[in-house]
Amino acid sequence: MNDGPYPPAGEPGQPADPQHQPGWAQPQWAPPGMPPMPPPPPGMPGGTTPQPFQQPFQQPLQQPLQQPGYGTPPPFQQPAWPGQPPYPGYPGQPGFGPGYPPPPLAPPGKKRTGLIIGGVLGGGVLVIVVAVAILAAIGVFAPQPPSPTALLAKAAQRLSAQRGLKYHGTVTSGSDNLAGDFAVTSGGRASASVTWGTSSIQLISLDGNVFVKGDQSFWSPLTKYNPKSDGNPVDGTRWGRLPSALLTFDFKQNLTPALLAAQLRRVTKTSIVGKPATVNGTMKIITAAGTYYVTTGTAPRLVRVESTGLPSYSLDVAETPDATADLRTDVAALKDSFDPGVDSLKADPKGTCSSSGCDVSATISAARGSRASIPITVFFWVTYDSVTGSRAGACNSSVEVTSDASVKASCRVSASGLGSRTAWVHLVPVAGGATSAEIQTMLDGISHE
Numbered sequence: 001m002n003d004g005p006y007p008p009a010g011e012p013g014q015p016a017d018p019q020h021q022p023g024w025a026q027p028q029w030a031p032p033g034m035p036p037m038p039p040p041p042p043g044m045p046g047g048t049t050p051q052p053f054q055q056p057f058q059q060p061l062q063q064p065l066q067q068p069g070y071g072t073p074p075p076f077q078q079p080a081w082p083g084q085p086p087y088p089g090y091p092g093q094p095g096f097g098p099g100y101p102p103p104p105l106a107p108p109g110k111k112r113t114g115l116i117i118g119g120v121l122g123g124g125v126l127v128i129v130v131a132v133a134i135l136a137a138i139g140v141f142a143p144q145p146p147s148p149t150a151l152l153a154k155a156a157q158r159l160s161a162q163r164g165l166k167y168h169g170t171v172t173s174g175s176d177n178l179a180g181d182f183a184v185t186s187g188g189r190a191s192a193s194v195t196w197g198t199s200s201i202q203l204i205s206l207d208g209n210v211f212v213k214g215d216q217s218f219w220s221p222l223t224k225y226n227p228k229s230d231g232n233p234v235d236g237t238r239w240g241r242l243p244s245a246l247l248t249f250d251f252k253q254n255l256t257p258a259l260l261a262a263q264l265r266r267v268t269k270t271s272i273v274g275k276p277a278t279v280n281g282t283m284k285i286i287t288a289a290g291t292y293y294v295t296t297g298t299a300p301r302l303v304r305v306e307s308t309g310l311p312s313y314s315l316d317v318a319e320t321p322d323a324t325a326d327l328r329t330d331v332a333a334l335k336d337s338f339d340p341g342v343d344s345l346k347a348d349p350k351g352t353c354s355s356s357g358c359d360v361s362a363t364i365s366a367a368r369g370s371r372a373s374i375p376i377t378v379f380f381w382v383t384y385d386s387v388t389g390s391r392a393g394a395c396n397s398s399v400e401v402t403s404d405a406s407v408k409a410s411c412r413v414s415a416s417g418l419g420s421r422t423a424w425v426h427l428v429p430v431a432g433g434a435t436s437a438e439i440q441t442m443l444d445g446i447s448h449e
Helices: 054-058 109-137 148-160 257-266 325-336 436-447
Strands: 164-173 176-185 190-196 199-206 209-213 239-241 277-279 282-286 290-295 302-307 313-319 346-354 357-365 374-384 391-401 407-414 423-431
Touching: 148 257, 148 282, 148 290, 148 302, 164 257, 176 325, 190 325, 199 325, 199 436, 239 325, 257 290, 257 302, 325 436, 346 374, 346 423, 357 374, 357 391, 357 423, 374 407
Parallel strands: none
Antiparallel strands: 164 176, 164 313, 176 190, 190 199, 199 209, 209 239, 277 282, 282 290, 290 302, 302 313, 346 357, 357 407, 374 391, 374 423, 391 407
């Protein structure tokens, strides 16, 4: 192998120039019988500017050069030595004639390898992209649903900050259902507009007291109090105190914001039954104690609660800035309320009549039960000639029973045409549902919510 300069020094017709190396500019020599060739322009094969190996690959020669001469032989391939096969294109050898360059040079081996590697890597990128697309399609990279216990904890924190909640749905009281709308304050005071049995009523529950505004169809089955007179309070426009035993559902112990928040915090991963399901941005979480529906947004909130125990309830939940507005109005109206639970009223009516009317009176006593004071309104009226005769007139008197002693109630019935006719005195005592002091205490409690 010849390790000398290229072309080999000492070849016929070639100068011995050790500066010409493979891949560099072609020396200015010509085959015998041909005039010397002008040097190719810079940048062309055989020019005076050294060309890196990637240049022929980046810009392969697609057309023959438009001037006579030869191009630079392929790198690392030398003209034929004596006794070696001839190199095409040299004088006297088969191949290209004068003025035709050799064929385009093949890309250097190193760059070819780089392209092959690049192609493989490029294919790998495509495989990775396709794989990522497939994994995303099957949900590997899809957002995972939030933790049920984390949602409940955030919803509990939100509930704790509420001053009241509104509900729509059903609660049970014994064997009865109360269905409709409820509002419960942070202190457990409640107001409602519901259907109880077959009657539509309004209800308030606060400080251990329950009051209902309902008609005769509601009160008749529940109490013995059914007065039949002008003083009949059961007309659907007045509030009545409901005996505590008749409403077994306790709003304060079940539906305050703080109590619901405590229920949510008690839920653990192991107490959840089955896999929670999410529909339209709301997660349904079932536990042994109840079912909770919580939104899955950035500020989770409880939107529905269902109890599986007793007392049972199924309610939609909504936040409210003020759950006391209806309570204030209803409590103020209790001055005209009645208490059908005071059914041991005793009255001894008396009357003195003249041609212009009758002075009537009665001694009243009542069993107060747990109440310190009971207001009593006595309704009087007078009839002519017989108990069932024509009515001459009516009046009423209000007293308050504060002990076991009886009190006297009296008023005057204005009547005309009595003359010497017999007059009959009638009365109905009605126990009030709340005293003025009780009403004020309830209003003060609402103010401190």
